[in-house]
Amino acid sequence: MSHEHLIKELDFVLTHPLCGVKNLENFYNNCLFMYDTVPLIVIVDHIRREKPRLLNEWSEKNEIIQKIITEMEIPKEELVLNQNSNILIMTDLEKEQPSSNGIYKILWTTELDENKVDFCFKRKTLKVQCRKNGNLELVGMKKIELNKYNLYLKMKEELK
Structure with missing residues (x-):
């Protein structure tokens, strides 16, 4: 599985107007069924850049995601930036x-x-x-x- 293909699939999920934690969980679970390995660090890093608040919400509900964020040393402030920042x-x-x-x-x-x-x-x-x-x-x-x-x-x- 190429990371590029996975990111395209993830972007499809993230661009949906009603995308939420449940959608990310479904995406991740589907990846676990479909692929031998799932590069969770790549997924977390991409969501970090595209939808940091959503990543924060996901980490509050999923301990694995929370651990990866900690291992990647992503500061909490980065994930709670105001969506209305100008x-x-x-x-x-x-x-x-x-x-x-x-x-x-x-x-x-x-x-x-x-x-x-x-x-x-x-x-x-x-x-x-x-x-x-x-x-x-x-x-x-x-x-x-x-x-x-x-x-x-x-x-x-x-x-x-």
Whole structure:
């Protein structure tokens, strides 16, 4: 069994709007029946990145998951991050020039925790506003080094 195939199956479960602990338990139990080995660390790590709160709920109901989280040294705070976390970045594109496809690249330096930045980026709650042009669309982000990121932005198209 390839981990890639397993992750695709897990993503299918996680993207369901009503996904809960019961769904994760069913997924895990089905894996136990279908496969010789189940890479639980891979499953936990993926859920940690995609749905940390759900992983926290699962660990409260399943001792094995709780032990794996402890072994992986995942801090409890990471799993209980507020789902409504938002980050607003103010910038000024007046002196910046876009690339040929209209994408602006800016360097963003922050003291925010890397996990929170990743969490907000994945959930599209990392917002960028230009002082002159208003809301921008964040189309990409790349970590350069600790607390430094390249943000790739474009102007939001007005609704017609």
